[in-house]
Amino acid sequence: MQRYLVRRLVQGIAVLWLLTVIVFVISHLSGNPVDLLLPQGATQSQRTAMIHELGLDRPLPVQYAKFVSRAVQGDFGQSIRFHASAMSLVLSHMPASIELAFASLFLAVVVGIPLGTVAALYRGRPLDYAATTVLTVGQAVPSFWLAILLILWLGVDLRWLPIGGRSGFESLIMPSLTLAVIPLVTIARITRSSVGSVLPQDYVRTAEAKGLRRRTVLRRHVLRNGLLPVVTVGGIAMGGLLSGAVITEQIFTWPGIGWLTIQAIEARDYAVVQAVTLITAAIIVGLNLIVDFAYFALDPRIRDAQTVPA
Amino acid sequence: MSTVAGSLRPRLGRRALDRTWSLVVSSPPATAGLVLLLFFLGLAIAGTVMHAQAYDQSLIDRLDSPGTAGHVLGTDTLGRDVLARIMVAVRISLEIGAAAVAIAGTVGVAIGMAAGYFGGWIDDVLMRISDAVLAIPIVLLALSVLAVVGGGMRNLIFVIAFTQWMTYARTARAETLSLREQDFVRAARAIGSRSGRILRRHILPHLLPSAIALATLNVSVAILLEAGLSYLGLGVQPPDPSLGSMLSEGRQYIYRADWLAIYPGLALLLLVLAINLLGDGLSAYLDPRARRRAAELKPL
Numbered sequence: 001m002q003r004y005l006v007r008r009l010v011q012g013i014a015v016l017w018l019l020t021v022i023v024f025v026i027s028h029l030s031g032n033p034v035d036l037l038l039p040q041g042a043t044q045s046q047r048t049a050m051i052h053e054l055g056l057d058r059p060l061p062v063q064y065a066k067f068v069s070r071a072v073q074g075d076f077g078q079s080i081r082f083h084a085s086a087m088s089l090v091l092s093h094m095p096a097s098i099e100l101a102f103a104s105l106f107l108a109v110v111v112g113i114p115l116g117t118v119a120a121l122y123r124g125r126p127l128d129y130a131a132t133t134v135l136t137v138g139q140a141v142p143s144f145w146l147a148i149l150l151i152l153w154l155g156v157d158l159r160w161l162p163i164g165g166r167s168g169f170e171s172l173i174m175p176s177l178t179l180a181v182i183p184l185v186t187i188a189r190i191t192r193s194s195v196g197s198v199l200p201q202d203y204v205r206t207a208e209a210k211g212l213r214r215r216t217v218l219r220r221h222v223l224r225n226g227l228l229p230v231v232t233v234g235g236i237a238m239g240g241l242l243s244g245a246v247i248t249e250q251i252f253t254w255p256g257i258g259w260l261t262i263q264a265i266e267a268r269d270y271a272v273v274q275a276v277t278l279i280t281a282a283i284i285v286g287l288n289l290i291v292d293f294a295y296f297a298l299d300p301r302i303r304d305a306q307t308v309p310a
Numbered sequence: 311m312s313t314v315a316g317s318l319r320p321r322l323g324r325r326a327l328d329r330t331w332s333l334v335v336s337s338p339p340a341t342a343g344l345v346l347l348l349f350f351l352g353l354a355i356a357g358t359v360m361h362a363q364a365y366d367q368s369l370i371d372r373l374d375s376p377g378t379a380g381h382v383l384g385t386d387t388l389g390r391d392v393l394a395r396i397m398v399a400v401r402i403s404l405e406i407g408a409a410a411v412a413i414a415g416t417v418g419v420a421i422g423m424a425a426g427y428f429g430g431w432i433d434d435v436l437m438r439i440s441d442a443v444l445a446i447p448i449v450l451l452a453l454s455v456l457a458v459v460g461g462g463m464r465n466l467i468f469v470i471a472f473t474q475w476m477t478y479a480r481t482a483r484a485e486t487l488s489l490r491e492q493d494f495v496r497a498a499r500a501i502g503s504r505s506g507r508i509l510r511r512h513i514l515p516h517l518l519p520s521a522i523a524l525a526t527l528n529v530s531v532a533i534l535l536e537a538g539l540s541y542l543g544l545g546v547q548p549p550d551p552s553l554g555s556m557l558s559e560g561r562q563y564i565y566r567a568d569w570l571a572i573y574p575g576l577a578l579l580l581l582v583l584a585i586n587l588l589g590d591g592l593s594a595y596l597d598p599r600a601r602r603r604a605a606e607l608k609p610l
Contacts, residue, residue, distance in 0.1 A: 011438065018442035029458050136339070140583035142534055144541050145575030148561050152568055246449045247538050251561065261450060262542065265457045273454050281445040
């Protein structure tokens with residue numbers, strides 16, 4: 001077991017290292033930042049001086065090594081649009097994204113798990129078909145269209161909610177509803193299939209046979225086993241929510257890292273783009289590791305089996 | 311009936327026909343998806359006739375509401391017919407989705423086969439690269455690449471393919487790992503077949519069903535990503551229509567012209583729904599395990 005965890009940890013570090021290579025290559029393909037930094041009509045000698053100052057005349061491996069050693073210390077350079085360090089920009093926009101991610105994940109779990117459980121308990125009956133239909137349609141809804149419909153209905157027609165910005169609880173409702181749909185559908189689907197596979201198990205029949213109440217059987221035996229895969233999905237969903245909210249944040253002008261990314265890309269502010277990419281990717285790699293480790297902690301079968309879970 | 315028709319057809323054709331028929335019978339939702347998708351294909355083909363109306367600007371007809379003479383779904387801010395633009399946009403979406411999936415599937419399966427068959431350091435390197443690309447949020451990855459290479463159809467196809475090949479690689483690798491130890495592969499190796507031939511003739515055919523099921527579902531993922539990137543202005547470039555960029559215009563004119571936001575989105579929803587229904591049916595039919603793999607999260 002320990003060997004497996006160590007192996008996963010090493011793999012995670014290897015992935016992070018590869019990420020720095022990918023980001024470095026992409027940013028180098030994007031052309032010379034000097035032309036963006038210098039005012040128009042700058043002389044050739046000013047150009048050369050700036051290239052030298054930024055270290056862009058050094059060999060690529062040297063530049064890469066410098067990039068990595070700085071990135072490890074949290075230094076991604078200065079933002080040319082916001083005139084602040086890229087790292088501090090990402091950090092200052094992170095709380096908004098985290099708030100949105102937690103609100104969405106909460107909605108997804110609170111609705112998704114009961115929906116999936118009910119569908120599994122009534123498998124093949126009308127209630128299951130109704131739930132499955134809702135999920136199938138929900139999976140196909142483009143999130144930005146849902147966002148626009150919500151704005152149209154709750155913001156423009158009814159004037160109940162603000163259509164953008166971050167100003168207290170009311171402004172959180174529409175963006176989190178929009179973002180909750182995809183993880184909700186995924187969590188409900190996994191719950192349905194996982195709970196469905198636990199229900200016919202012998203220990204469930206035993207629990208019922210010894211006269212436990214239905215609710216107790218469900219909570220202690222069915223859900224405790226059936227919800228394990230949901231932990232994985234929840235972890236992946238969290239990663240996706242933290243980083244994948246680009247379009248939703250843009251639509252609702254929610255000042256998180258997704259919104260920041262769009263601003264940075266429009267201004268060709270590569271330091272910020274690099275910082276966002278590496279930091280969110282690092283968070284996702286970290287979350288995946290936590291999910292793996294949580295599996296060991298939660299499932300004694302895996303913990304004791306000394307084998308690698310599939 | 312199929313036997314009568316089948317006796318007159320070449321053998322392969324009959325099998326394909328029978329298989330399609332049994333899929334349709336076994337899964338009503340898949341049938342619904344197939345019918346809906348055929349409807350959209352018809353719409354896309356009809357859209358080539360409506361080409362002029364989708365591009366011709368007319369400042370007199372700006373923002374006509376739906377039902378105005380000659381414009382069933384109204385006109386946009388430049389007086390172009392919304393229905394015609396949706397029809398052309400559906401064709402562009404389907405083209406981009408199909409092309410991206412074809413590239414991603416081919417590359418992904420090839421990489422997965424190589425990793426699974428050769429193992430060792432080749433496997434380690436290829437799979438860690440796959441993990442690294444998987445860890446970058448898809449939209450962020452696509453956005454930063456597009457910001458570098460610029461938008462437009464061809465770049466869009468390659469960028470979307472670049473965000474999708476990993477799923478095929480993982481699936482193909484897992485299946486190759488178990489196929490590698492099968493007797494027919496050992497036998498082929500024993501009689502001296504080279505690796506390339508074994509991979510092509512003995513392993514690839516077994517990987518195709520799950521890859522096809524995955525590819526079908528991924529067309530809708532690709533279409534949603536294209537729409538999302540076009541919404542942000544980095545996808546399909548004007549004057550070509552995209553459901554995403556039409557929605558972006560709808561967001562801007564939400565107080566004056568809600569049809570600009572409603573109909574392109576509805577078309578996108580139904581198109582994605584059709585492909586998902588068909589893909590789910592195909593997955594259950596061709597490979598029950600593919601469904602779970604395809605259910606990875608792709609929030610925009």
